[in-house]
Structures are given as C-alpha cells and as structure tokens.
Amino acid sequence: MGNNNIVEANTAIGNSNGIVVFPTANNNAVRQNLAVGNPPIQQSNSVSTIPAGGGVDIWDQSPAGNNNSFAGNMCLTALNAPCPAFATSVVPRRPGI
Secondary structure, three states, X not given: OOOOOEEXXXXXXXXXXXXXXXOOOOOOEEEOOEEEOOOOHHHHHHOOOOOHHHOOXXXXXXXXXXXXXXXXXXXXXXXXXXXXXXXXXXXXXXOOO
C-alpha cells in the first residue's frame, strides 16, 4: 500500500496475507473490511514462519508515526492493527433456546 489511500469495504479471504500496510505507507485509512482465513488453513498448518503460518488477516508494517488508521474491520488475526475478538461459543438463533 502506498500513501493517502482509503481501503474500504473489501473482502480478503484465503490469501497468503490479507491486507498489508507496508513500512513506507503514510496517511492511509483501512476501514470496514472483512479479512479472514489469511493464510488458508492448509498453509497456516504447514508453514512455520514469522508471523506464524506465513501471514495474517491485517498486517501493519509501518512505524507508529505514519498516520495510518484502522476502524471497523472484521478479522481473526492481526499484527500492529486492531482486530475485534469474536465469541468462540455457540450463539443461539433465538434468545432463550
């Protein structure tokens, strides 16, 4: 990713990496994206690199002062970027069931 971009409302599923912000990237907004399963389970179980499995859903490689922002993204794994926690328990379709 370069400079002054808006990365919004994208889907990244089953890639070596999902969304990557490179070290020289400045002033980017990454928001409202769905990035899961990066890398796919077959790769993440068979490759041992850093990050574990060879990739993540959202990866911010830029230094803290580069003014890149992350908001409202849905992911399971991230490095240097926020990633919401998802419930691992079953959620009933109707309350009380």
